[in-house]
Amino acid sequence: MSTHIAEIAWALRPGEDFPNGRYSRGHSLGFDGGATLAGSASPHVVGKWAVPEAVDPEEMLVAALSSCHMLTFLHRARLAGFSVCAYRDRAEGVMAEVDPGRHAVTRVTLRPEIAWSGGEPDAETLARLHHEAHAECFIANSVKTEVVVASERATGPVTAVGSQP
Template sequence: MATFTAELSWSLREGEDFARGRYSRGHALGFDGGITLPGSASPHVVGKWAVTEAVDPEEMLTAALSSCHMLSFLHVARLAGFVAASYRDRAEGILEQIAPGRRAVTQVTLRPRITWEGAAPDAERLAHLHHEAHEACFIANSVRTAVVVA
């Protein structure tokens, strides 16, 4: 078992009106490796009260699925005897209404582009490697969101 931590810090700023919802959603996210990122609600959710330069939870979920899949994929590809030279992805998360007043990231589409040193897997083997990576990904195993490799 492992435990992971994140620290979050937010405070009301002078002149903001919490009771009327007129306050910045900007906050700081700290991680155990020492990095701190600016966080916010998505502009799609709270409009002008978002900090557009910050990362929002929906982006973090999309990035976490992409990152976990890549790390799992590199592992299974190595075990299968392939050498990945680079891996790039442009993941896309879709936020949808799932019930009145409820929204969820219902799908994340991964678009990995991999370059290989030496032999590359054929299309069937590549699809199998992605399937194995998906099955091994801790984050994919933790969410109900559909994860599609395009």
């Protein structure tokens, strides 16, 4: 198997008051390929102590699910003989209370918009490709959050492709 590294760094800044919770939640996220991002708690969680322009863990979870689904979908579409020339998703995660005082991202909806080069799959084949991508996505297989794909050509408002146990 493989190992994946993320380095997270935070430090108290001058004038902040850690014992009373008055400190920035801003931090850095470094990845083994060299990319670095600004991270923070969500403004929805810690208000003014968040760094609004930074990426929060909930957004990273949603992005990881969307990215993994897209990469797996592109692979499945290629194997099925289709050519994708563009893929865009505006994924949305919903946080909800799961027990008193406990919250979780309970649902992530992916809304892929796909541009095809040449022939494109019919609605049934497209649904099958999304289902296969969901079933093979490493990140979807790692979480218990419900993941739904609302395909651009779905026959109903949302095409559910299953949730993890």
